[in-house]
Amino acid sequence: MKIEQIYTGCLAQGAYYIESEGEAAIVDPLREVKPYIKKAEEDGAKIKYIFETHFHADFVSGHVTLAKETGASIVYGPTAKPSFDAITAEDGQEFTLGKVTIKVLHTPGHTMESSTFLLIDENGKDHAIFSGDTLFLGDVGRPDLAQKAAHMTQEELAGTLYESLRNKIMPLADDVIVYPAHGAGSACGKNMMKETVDTLGNQKKMNYALRADMTKDEFIDEVTEGLLPPPQYFPLNVKMNKEGYEDIDKVLKRGTHALSPDAFEVAANETGAVVLDVRHQDDFAKGHVPRSIFIGLDGSFAPWVGALIADVEQPILLVVPEGKEEETVIRLSRVGFDNTLGYLKGGIEAWKAAGKEFDTVPNVNAKEFKEMVDKGVPVFDVRKESEYKAEHVVDAHLTPLDYLNDHLAEFPSEETFYIHCAGGYRSMIASSILKSRGIHNLVDVSGGFAEIKNVGIPVTDYVCPSTLK
Secondary structure (H helix, E strand, C coil): CEEEEEEECCCCEEEEEEEECCEEEEECCCCCCHHHHHHHHHCCCEEEEEECCCCCCCCCCCHHHHHHHHCCEEEECCCCCCCCCCEECCCCCEEEECCEEEEEEECCCCCCCCEEEEEECCCCCEEEEEEECCECCCCECCCCCCHHHHCCCHHHHHHHHHHHHHHHHCCCCCCCEEEECECCCCCCCCCCCCCCCEEHHHHHHHCHHHCCCCCHHHHHHHHHCCCCCCCCCHHHHHHHHHHCCCCHHHHHHHHCCEECHHHHHHHHHHHCCEEEECCCHHHHHHCECCCCEECCCCCCHHHHHHHHHCCCCCCEEEECCCCCHHHHHHHHHCCCCCCEEEEECCHHHHHHHCCCCCECCCEECHHHHHHHHHCCCCEEECCCHHHHHHCCECCCEECCHHHHHHHHHHCCCCCCEEEECCCCHHHHHHHHHHHHCCCCCEEEECCHHHHHHHHCCCECCCCCHHHCC
């Protein structure tokens, strides 16, 4: 028996490859399926099953393409009603994979079709669970995403999740290994640990949601407390996972089409496409296509695209580092953004050489910023509310990047203001969005709060984030 976690940091997502006696299964695969097929070929195995823990909201799964490429059966838990051929398993139904068995445990609550897959080894011993978004390490799945589809409130879904955990998962032995669908950084939970694999016994000790003495009402209160609105693209990803999607090869062919500066400009004007610049923030600051949006590949690229562009059908034109064209299109497709129309051939240098107008983002380092803070300039912090509450520049305004559009009226119309995040990535995204909306009287603080703290700028007393409500 072989189990391999295939973890994608950008999405904080774990897919799984299981192999026994020449038969393989994939749990929650990503959109690009060639790596799974290659693993099976290297093992001399045939992919027999594709197990989907639920209809994912934060990424587009590769289940449809993988089934088409391999002939494997897609398996969902009870109540799932996909628009394509799949097995909707019964609670307790077992599937044989070589010498091991995979048993379906229906664990509704995060969504109503959510299921956990229990792996039973060749000796009949419970070995591991693939818990999807039902159980994370340190947390459980948020119960507010499926309210409309389930015709239930988030409190009712949380109560259902409580019963699933108590009746299906917690009775399992402490040495059972937990393989979740997500880790820290995912928007599908709020208190996830940085680790990506653990034992159930340790989770019973460490995970607040698995306290043995916890009442149902306490669970509902704690699980629903502090939930922020989910990203707008989540329902669109659910729809794609439930109904199917365009083949990734077609998406790649269209998205990696090279466009000259003139053709790029025409496409932007005629289609209303968003020009998405994925280079490093420092390169974007030095020169970029006017009104383009910066979201760099080096950060949490796909989730920020989903949160800030939101409409998966929005046409997109790309400015990318040389050689990163295919990677960019693939990473966009992971969150359902398939309508990429091509990229700027030769990049920004070709754009400038063609005599096209370009824009820049003024920036200062932390020492230069201190001089301006001493003069009382307006400061805007685009980090998360929890980061801001923990510690921030005295008198700084909180305008979280996730909800920047809700704060546009707060930015000065003429006076120069300064904008920062933790390290410089998010503030450059914010700067690009503001400039695309005609707000140009800004200065980005390079290095962010990490550097700001080192130069003597007055900040509030630190408060441990775990104590914040």
